[in-house]
Amino acid sequence: MGKRVIKEDFRRRDIVSIEDFSTEEINYILEHAEKVEKNPMEFANSMTGKIMVPLFFENSTRTVGSFQIAMLKMNGKVLDFDVDRSSIQKGETLKDTVKTIEAYEPDIIVVRHSDDGTARFIADVVDIPVINAGDGKNQHPTQTLLDLYSIKQIRKSLDNVNIAIAGDLKYGRTPHSLALALARYENCKISFVSPEYLKMPRDLLKKLKEKRVNFEEYGLEELEKVINQTELVYMTRVQRERFPEGPEGDFEYKKVSRQYCLTLDMLKNVKPEFRIMHPLPKVTEIDPKIDDTKYAYFFKQAKNGVYIRKALLDLICQN
Ligand code: CP
Secondary structure: OOOOOHHHHHHOEOOHHHOOHHHHHHHHHHHHHHHHHHHHHHOOOOOOOOEEHHHHHHHHOOHHHHHHHHHHHOOEEEOOOHHHOOHHHHOHHHHHHHHHHOOOOOOOEEEEEOOOOOOHHHHHOOOOOOOEEEEOEEOOOHHHHHHHHHHHHHHOOOOOOOEEOOOOOOOOOOHHHHHHHHOOOOEEEEEEEEEEHHHHHHHHHHHHHOOOOOOEEEEEHHHHHOOOOEEEEOHHHHHHHHHOOOOOHHHHHHHOOOOOOOOOOOOOOOOOOEEEEOOOOOOEEEEEHHHHHEOOOOOHHHHHHHHHHHHHHHOOOOO
């Protein structure tokens, strides 16, 4: 049994890695998000007088959009900061950029960057709270929180989860954070399904082994067999932008792109309670005909991002 968690524990905290939180803290955040979802009016002024700075060095629809909506729905403000129109394009360093933003006294910075470790770097440089909105192939902790929230919504508990995580497990940051998060809960079983070139990093599997997680690895040709035995599949796209630049990366990408697609036909023997999750954006890995079936959960999952991000902003920016 860990330490009892209280709201004040989250004041001015950074969120860089899902591993920065205890399981009790994760459970507290999920419960707080449920309160936010059920009682929106109670939080309608939580961000009055607060300003968020989104620093997105990589494209985003859901993460930036749901953080902005979360701020606006709680009466907060968002700085219109566009990296492409900023002095970073003149060669200003990241450190000078964030030190300058800090001097303007916003309440929170949300950062996405293509390099692993950037959120940690910024969190070390500034004194205001920093949320990692995805750093390279490393982590996407707020996505993981909304994934856990969605799993709990689907099956009421985070214990005894039997999930397939499929696709680009090498470069996909969301499978990395999710596997580490699920490892905290009782008796989880994870089936990793990927092309040979895109398998889960060995150091992450070592961590799962140390935590005594029950996991297996499968090739893509086994996807249909695997999903017939699981209650959830977490699909991911090939992260083209993270392949090495040049001929080696082009060669590897050609080998794996369009190699997998979850089709309606593959769902004919799944369990009735089976659901398909995806952090989105999806490209070619799920047949759009699946979107309107009872199995598709990804748009509901994306909606949950607003509740999780409202909850996090409310907890971190509390007075
Ligand atoms: N899931 C996710 O991070 O989506 P975006 O890249 O659109 O933010």
